[in-house]
Amino acid sequence: MNPIKNLTKLGLVLPEVSTPGGSYVSVNIRGNIAYIAIQFPIKNKTYLYQGRLGNEISTEEGVKAMELCALHVLAQIKDKIGFDHIIGLNHLDAYYQAGTHWDDAPIVVDGASDLFVKVLEEKGMHTRSIIGVEKLPRNFSVGLTASFTLKT
Numbered sequence: 001m002n003p004i005k006n007l008t009k010l011g012l013v014l015p016e017v018s019t020p021g022g023s024y025v026s027v028n029i030r031g032n033i034a035y036i037a038i039q040f041p042i043k044n045k046t047y048l049y050q051g052r053l054g055n056e057i058s059t060e061e062g063v064k065a066m067e068l069c070a071l072h073v074l075a076q077i078k079d080k081i082g083f084d085h086i087i088g089l090n091h092l093d094a095y096y097q098a099g100t101h102w103d104d105a106p107i108v109v110d111g112a113s114d115l116f117v118k119v120l121e122e123k124g125m126h127t128r129s130i131i132g133v134e135k136l137p138r139n140f141s142v143g144l145t146a147s148f149t150l151k152t
């Protein structure tokens with residue numbers, strides 16, 4: 001597994017590592033599990049994909065937003081842990097805010113799931129939860145948390 005090489009093949013680069021927007025840490029390690037705090041679609045300190053899926057944000061844009069969240073998760077791993085210390089991705093919690101009649105959350109979350117498998121290969125296989133919420137901070141359409149098992 002070579003995540004950086006895989007990202008390059010996909011034409012993707014990791015974003016600048018974001019910092020917490022409150023009284024918490026971006027990565028918390030307990031035993032051999034790393035928990036990644038919620039990541040949002042931010043690029044170069046610019047908030048992107050703000051609004052409700054199905055209203056201001058299309059499903060296709062939602063896929064890109066979730067992919068950007070996944071890139072932020074990978075940036076946190078690279079910066080705080082290192083890819084060599086990863087046994088595998090355990091679980092994702094994907095959050096979204098949507099219009100009343102929109103119902104394509106699995107398609108949007110595949111933006112993150114597919115990226116993790118392409119970049120981390122077999123180590124990117126995971127379980128996930130998809131959670132619709134009334135409101136996300138800064139009116140982001142999506143947010144993503146993750147947990148990884150680390151080598152001891």
